[in-house]
Amino acid sequence: MKKELEHEFVSNLEKHQNIVHKICRMYTNDQDSHNDLFQEITIQLWNAYPKFRGDSKFSTWMYRVALNTAITLYRKSKKDLHTQDYDEVSFKIKAEVYNDEIEQQLKLMYKAVKELNDIDKALVFLYLEDQSYKEISDTLGISEVNARVKMNRIKKALKNIINP
Amino acid sequence: MDELEFLKQNWKKQEENLPKLSYDDIYKMIWKKSSSIVKWIFVISIIELLLSSLLNIFMADSSYWEQMEQIHLKQATIYIYIVSYLITFYFIYCFYRNYRRISSTDDAATLMHNILRTRRTVKTYIAYILISTGLYSVVIAYFTIQNHQVVEQVEDVSKYTFDTLQWVKFTVAGLIILAIFLLALWLFYRLIYGILLKRLKKNYKELKKLEI
Numbered sequence: 001m002k003k004e005l006e007h008e009f010v011s012n013l014e015k016h017q018n019i020v021h022k023i024c025r026m027y028t029n030d031q032d033s034h035n036d037l038f039q040e041i042t043i044q045l046w047n048a049y050p051k052f053r054g055d056s057k058f059s060t061w062m063y064r065v066a067l068n069t070a071i072t073l074y075r076k077s078k079k080d081l082h083t084q085d086y087d088e089v090s091f092k093i094k095a096e097v098y099n100d101e102i103e104q105q106l107k108l109m110y111k112a113v114k115e116l117n118d119i120d121k122a123l124v125f126l127y128l129e130d131q132s133y134k135e136i137s138d139t140l141g142i143s144e145v146n147a148r149v150k151m152n153r154i155k156k157a158l159k160n161i162i163n164p
Numbered sequence: 165m166d167e168l169e170f171l172k173q174n175w176k177k178q179e180e181n182l183p184k185l186s187y188d189d190i191y192k193m194i195w196k197k198s199s200s201i202v203k204w205i206f207v208i209s210i211i212e213l214l215l216s217s218l219l220n221i222f223m224a225d226s227s228y229w230e231q232m233e234q235i236h237l238k239q240a241t242i243y244i245y246i247v248s249y250l251i252t253f254y255f256i257y258c259f260y261r262n263y264r265r266i267s268s269t270d271d272a273a274t275l276m277h278n279i280l281r282t283r284r285t286v287k288t289y290i291a292y293i294l295i296s297t298g299l300y301s302v303v304i305a306y307f308t309i310q311n312h313q314v315v316e317q318v319e320d321v322s323k324y325t326f327d328t329l330q331w332v333k334f335t336v337a338g339l340i341i342l343a344i345f346l347l348a349l350w351l352f353y354r355l356i357y358g359i360l361l362k363r364l365k366k367n368y369k370e371l372k373k374l375e376i
Contacts, residue, residue: 021182044268046194065268073200109171119370128175141273
């Protein structure tokens with residue numbers, strides 16, 4: 001029984017690991033911290049897995065536990081250095097025609113998002129992951145109105161960072 | 165176009181460049197030990213609860229009880245001890261109940277609230293220990309002085325009453341004990357709130373901003 005649960009969990013996480021990597025990338029600044037946070041999220045997900053009843057999608061449930069870990073449970077290491085190459089998130093895909101200007105703009109935008117505080121980052125992350133305001137407010141434990149107001153403020157703040 | 169909308173449209177494109185962990189990599193991870201702040205808070209809180217109750221037990225040695233008998237407080241002290249143990253157990257129960265409530269599957273605000281509440285229980289307990297110890301010390305001091313006054317009519321007054329030097333010693337000793345208590349308290353709170361909960365408190369405030 002336990003073996004089955006382990007197998008089911010690891011397969012699910014393997015399939016959806018991108019979500020966790022994207023969160024790690026947003027909340028850490030170097031590869032070691034990325035790996036540390038990934039591990040802590042995995043442990044938290046596994047500890048909580050027996051409570052996952054399948055009443056929501058595995059991925060939706062993951063957002064909650066993974067973001068809780070990144071924002072609240074994970075102890076940030078002092079070694080979390082801000083390294084330049086780590087920030088160079090690449091949005092390229094092989095098949096697409098390479099467009100340097102767009103690529104640069106996206107990088108700039110991503111960097112601006114990384115400068116936001118922990119909570120705003122979580123809001124933006126869920127928004128970028130195409131979660132509805134209802135889902136965002138449920139995950140963060142705030143009202144839908146508050147989520148919308150916060151989001152509008154973040155958009156304005158980002159605009160100011162990009163076009164000062 | 166909205167900058168964020170632009171990022172959203174291209175958001176999935178970063179996935180190509182994300183690390184890919186194998187089934188085995190992930191399987192190995194689930195057996196590793198967590199180092200979350202909840203675990204730290206649990207360990208530190210237990211140490212605080214134990215230290216404060218141990219302090220009570222070790223202070224009450226046989227000479228302490230003799231002294232209590234001399235100033236007619238033995239019976240009262242026994243009752244006070246029973247009550248204080250009941251209160252201690254109640255606090256431990258509250259702490260355990262709050263701790264059990266902490267769950268990573270709660271929404272972010274509830275999770276943060278539950279962690280802060282668990283800490284608050286320990287904080288209240290320590291405040292209770294300090295205040296009750298302080299009050300009790302005053303009562304003992306009062307009874308000690310009272311009893312000296314009773315005997316002084318019968319025997320040589322100078323043997324039983326405090327001279328100035330003794331009063332100074334008595335006061336200094338009291339102040340040192342108080343200072344040690346306060347220093348210990350300050351250290352606990354530096355440790356917990358300074359290191360572990362600073363970020364959490366800031367995030368909780370940020371999250372609750374605008375919330376009615």
